[in-house]
Every structure is written in structure tokens, then in C-alpha cells.
Amino acid sequence: MEDPTERGPEAAPTRVTRLDFDIEWPPKHAAAYLLEEPALTLIDTGDPEAPAEATIREELAAKGYDPTDVEAVIVTHPHSDHIGQVPLLREAGATVYAPRPVLEQLEREPADLAAGVRQIGRSAGYHGEAIDREVERATSSLERNRRLLAPEETVPFEFGEPFVVAGREFEAVHTPGHQIHHASLVTDLNGERALFSGDALIEPFRPGAIHVGLDFGAYEAVDAFHAAMDRLEGRVVDRVLPGHGPVFTEYERAIDTTRSSLEELTGETFEAVAAVGPATPIEITRNRTGEVRHPAQLLDTLGALGTLEARDRIEYEDRDGVRYYSVRKASP
Template sequence: MERISLSNSAFEGDNNTYLFSDGPETVLIDTGDWMATTREQLESAFDERGLEFADVDRIFLTHWHHDHCGLAGEIQAESGAEVHVHADDAALVEGSDDAWEAMYDRQKEYFEEWGMPEENQAALLERMADGETTVETPSVTPFEHGETFSFDGVELEVVHTSGHAAGLSMFEADLEGERQVFSGDVLLPVYTPNVGGADVRVDRPLEKYLRALQGIVDAGYDRAWPGHRDPIADPADRAQYIIDHHEERSWRVLDALDRLGPCDTWTVSADLFGELEGIHILHGPGESYAHLEHLEREGTVVREGTDYRLADGVADELARTEAERWELEY
């Protein structure tokens, strides 16, 4: 297995595609972005190994985001490769008009629900329209959690990890005597993947993402191969770090409501992240919403229309917690 690093139009760092070419089959996990420069880079990497796109037999996609599946259609057109993706993401990857219209409609509903100002909505919708492309989309073979695939002496097992995206999945494999995992955007070495905004189809996104992270902690993988940047030598430690990060963010959300009083998601987002630009106009309130919704179900936050407030007694608990922190620090 070889990791090939590819540039992209996203902010998480270079994408990874993983190439298996030591046996009769040539297999890819993720394909990189749809940009022409990304295609050139992947073609060059193939050429250095005496391969071309026509040699690819199978493609496994971690999820529908274009920086992971962008070239799948073009590679399939040249090779006839079978493209596998989780059933929840299949329609988006295939470019179904109905699936994309439903996505856009849900996004617009959330923009209103979150209290996103009209000028920010316009900027975001313009950005998303600019990002639309006529890229060739593949036909796909859907998979489900727990399915296994074998090729060239390798067995991949699907681990469905919804949160960042509805169909986001990891692939477990025993490689070089180690239990390893191709973690896609579930586990990244630098950024914490967005939940709430990156895929508005996901119900209870933070709950599901935290469950996925706990699964990584419990699994005890020896190594993770992420969708972006460098391999992760201690996946459990990184997953626990992100769990703790979200715990801290929840406290910050509660603190914002304590200071600001009842307010909508956009106001909480502005308190957490400040002024946002580009795709972060979607990700900031999306992440804030994921936390507010999670806290509402835990009973620490109450929703009234589009506003949220602290549940009775929570302000006193926050004051006690802050006093305890102050004593520990000083």
C-alpha cells in the first residue's frame, strides 16, 4: 500500500489517496479532488509506478465530499472500475438531482433556523454555486456497516462512522502485522472535522461523531491513515483529544448563553468563532448547532423557537465549575 498526497481546494491540508497495486488488482481508497491539477498529480504518480487510470479495478470512497470522490467518475470512465461507497452517500456521489436538491433545500431551511443574516446566506450560496462543476460522476455499488472486501491478500472491513457526513466510513485492515484503519475525515491529525454543517442530512451529528471517536478509542488501532495529511501513530490518543475538545467546546457554548442570554445559533457561532468567510459561514453555525442540539437533548439547554437558553439551575452549576477551576489553577 502506498499513500499518494494530492493538493486540493479544501482547507484541511493535502488529500490522501491510498493505492494498492502489489497484486492482480489495482485498488484505490479515495480519489482526491476534481481539480485539473489534482488529476495531473494523480496521473503523474500512476505513471511513476507504471500504471494508468485504466488499470484501476476498484475504488473505495470514505464519503461524498468532493475532495475525496472528485475523480471517481473520470477514473471509472477510463477503467470500468467498481466504485464502492456507503449507501447513505451513494445518491450524492452519483450526482442525483433529487438528492442534491434535497440537500440544498435542507441547507436553506437551516440557514433560516440558525438565524444566518441574508447577506451571509447570499455569500454562501454564491460560493456553493461557484463550486458546482460538470465533473463526470460514477455509478456506484453501495455498501453497509460491517461488510468486508478482499483483494490481493488484503481484507477491508467497513466501519460506518456517521457525523461529519451521513455515509462517512472507515476501512479496517490488518497490514504488516498491525491493525490499521483508513479513517477518512473521521480522524485527522491537525483539524477536528466539522459536524453539523458539513452534512446537514445527519440527525444528532455530534452524538454520532462522539460515538465514532469512542469506537476508535476502544478499537486500539496501531495506526490510522487519514483523508488529509500525515499518518496518525496513536489513533486512540488523537480520538480522545478530539472528544475532550468537543467537551470543552460544549462548555464554551454554555458560557456564551450564560453571558449573552437567550440567542440563536448564529449569535452563538459569532461568539465562538468571530466573523466567518467562505465555507466557514456554513461550518461555524453548523458546529454551534450540533452542540446546541446535543446540549438540548442532555437537558442543559432549552430551545424556544429559534433561540436557546440555559436550563434552570445551569447558570449556578457553571459558576460553581468556574470557581473550582479557579481554585485548581491558583
């Protein structure tokens, strides 16, 4: 699918092609972007499944290319629906770039991750086999992402500093909340200032405040998402090319909508605490959402609880490592 970014006949436009991938979990699709000038560069790569590889091969072939023609791959964040086909392109000869903290995160010891999952999982109300399942999920994801992105074979870039990939200059804006080391990439594109926003800024919905997952820092997710919006606000951006949802131009409105969604989440969480507290984060999530079908629902709650606590609206009692939240009592 061609993205209509061409601006007039006076200069040869950079051709940009959006690649769409079907995925199994909400929002059921992901996107990557192929820039053809000054050299073939792919921003994100879809998921690890065979249909995603077929999509990349077919889209390249439709333009007269194959994977060996891709000079560079830039990763916005290390979720599997964005780094899944990195091995295909690396093996074909592409140089892969990712934020330096992402590569450092992938070198983490699994035992340290397991300790974080156990502590935060218990604080949320998990126990026994449920915690064991979450540890297995997290450590398996770490091993998978380390295999896909291969930090020792990836070129790091820094947040807040211009960097050049395949002849094109980008700036990486640190936009945490959805993922703690997420990069949104700003570049000039056909006379416009374009933002490849990954999962940090999407027009039709707010991505989950996944941040670190069920790990140390989970309760900071919503505040981190607000910090990301602070970093994006006020920039000159003409067009946003996101990792989900359509390309859009209403940049400031999308920031405002994201902030409103975060405040709505925080308000819903406060109402749930007031309704069922003292209660664990899992119980609060069930009150807020009904059946908990996706991990992101609990992670949203954890982030909102952290924000509410920082605003002195709620408090919790620690009972053998489990947090029981209630509305903060007014000072006498």
C-alpha cells in the same frame, strides 16, 4: 510518497503510496492511498481540479502504471476533496465502491434538500438572500457530487459487514459526525491492522462536525461524532492512514483527543450562550469564533447546541422559525 508499512523480509509487503493534494480550503491538503497488492486499488481520489488529476497520473507513472491499471476505487465519504477524480478512474476502467447510504443520499430530490436548508438555515438566523445563497450552495454541491460519484455506476457496500475489493477484505465502520455516511476502512496490511480513516480520525486536529451540512440533522452532528468514536474505540488498530494530516500509530490517543476536542467545542458553545443569550446560532458562533470565515464554524455550533440541549443545559425559544438559545433555568 511511500508509506513505511513494510514489516520484515519474511513476506512480500503490500506497497502503499500516499498521494497528497493541495486544496483551497482548510486544512489546505488532502490525501489518498494507492495499494498495489493484490491488485491496484485507490482509497479516495483527491479533489476535482486539474492539479489533482496530474498528481494521480504522475504518481502512477512513477511506479510504471497509468489510470487504466487501477482496478478499484473505494470512497470513504462524498466530499469533493475525496471523490474529485472518480470520473478519471472510472472512465479508465476502475470499479468504484462507496457506502450504500452515500449512494442513496446522492439520489435525493434537490427540492427536499432545499427545504431542509431553508428550515435549518432560518433556525440558525439566516434570512432573505443569505438563505438563498445557502440553498444554491447545497443544491450545487449535491449536483456536483452526483456527477462525480455517479451512484448508478457505483458498487455499494454495507457498514459493519466484511466486503472484498480487488482481492482484499475490508470492514467498513460507520463513523458519522464529519459526514453522516462516512466509512472508515479496516484491513490487514503487512502484519498490521490498518485503518483508512478518511476524515473521521485525524491526529493533529479534529475535522469539522459537518455531518449533513445546513440541513435536517445538523443539530445532531456532535452526538454523531461521539458515536463514531464509540464505534472506533477498543478496536485493534496498529496504524491509521487518514485523509488529512500524517499517518500515525497512536490510535487510542487520537480517539481521546477527538473526544476532548468535541467537549471543548461544547464547553465553548455553552459559554457563548451564557454570554450572549438569548441568541441565534449565528450570533453564538460569532461570540465563540469571532469572524465566521468557514461554514464549518457554524455547523460546529449547531452540533454543539444540539448536544447541550440533549444534556438539558440550554433551551431555545422559537420565534417564527428562528431559534434563540439561552441557558436552561434551574427547576424551582
